[in-house]
Amino acid sequence: MSLKDSLEEFNKPLKVLTLDIETSPAIVYAWGIRDQHISLNQIIEPSRVLCWAGKWAGSEKVEFWSEHHHSREEMVQAAWVALDEADIVVGYNHIRFDIPHLQREFILAGYAPPSPWQDLDLFLTVRRRFKFMSSSLGFVTDSLGMDTKHDAGGMETWRKVLAGDKAAWSHFKDYNIQDVQVTEALAVYLRAWLKLPHRGLWSGDMSACYSCGATNLVIDGINRTKTQAYLQLRCECGAINRQLSNGETRQA
Secondary structure (H helix, E strand, C coil): CCHHHHHHHHCCCCCEEEEEEEECCCEECCCCCCCCCCCHHHEEECCCEEEEEEEECCCCCCEEEECCCCCHHHHHHHHHHHHHHCCEEEECCCCCCHHHHHHHHHHHCCCCCCCCCEEEEHHHHHHHHCCCCCCCHHHHHHHCCCCCCCCCCCHHHHHHHHCCCHHHHHHHHHHHHHHHHHHHHHHHHCHHHCCCCCCHHHHCCCCCCCCCCCCCCEEEEEEECCCCEEEEEECCCCCEEEECCCCCEEEC
16 A cells, blocks of 8 residues: 555544444243342353444434344344444443444354444443433433433333344334434534544544534633643534644643
């Protein structure tokens, strides 16, 4: 690859993927309904990914893949390709839940790891920065007056989905897609509060707003750390930048 090609690759558009998966419950033998310890030899069928939905920032379309609407091989491959292309993956508790489930599916299917990406887990931001009575996605978005999660329908929905019921799968699909749309909307709403990678890493302009890439920043006082003082710049997106001596910006 030539230097010119390398620079064009470095300055490629930022690809942000909002992702959500749905999994099956594990099916087990059990002696009762309370305080059960389930041994490995009691597992009939372990949990698996049933479907996933994803939306690229800037696109109106939400992709949806499932073992019902496609083959499992197609569903897993599509998830691997999406993550391989993504620069940033947005989710709600996806670092501990969605990604490990998908990576299990990848290794079981014989895939190598997708290309690295950066995670933006809104659940971690909400837990760290705010004290809502609940940190669930539905409660937070409802509290903010936003569109919120659909009602999944409880275990009965999962039972019907596992039985291949078409109406249940239609509801399941809508539920999964709505989660992605709600998560993306929350990311936009919380933008100024998020710890984001610098947009200049993709645009090539490290003097622009780290959050949105805008250049019309307004001086908004002095940003002081324990040992340094920086010019503070406020962006119209709400993000607060600090300006380094070389003119580059960083998140304050």
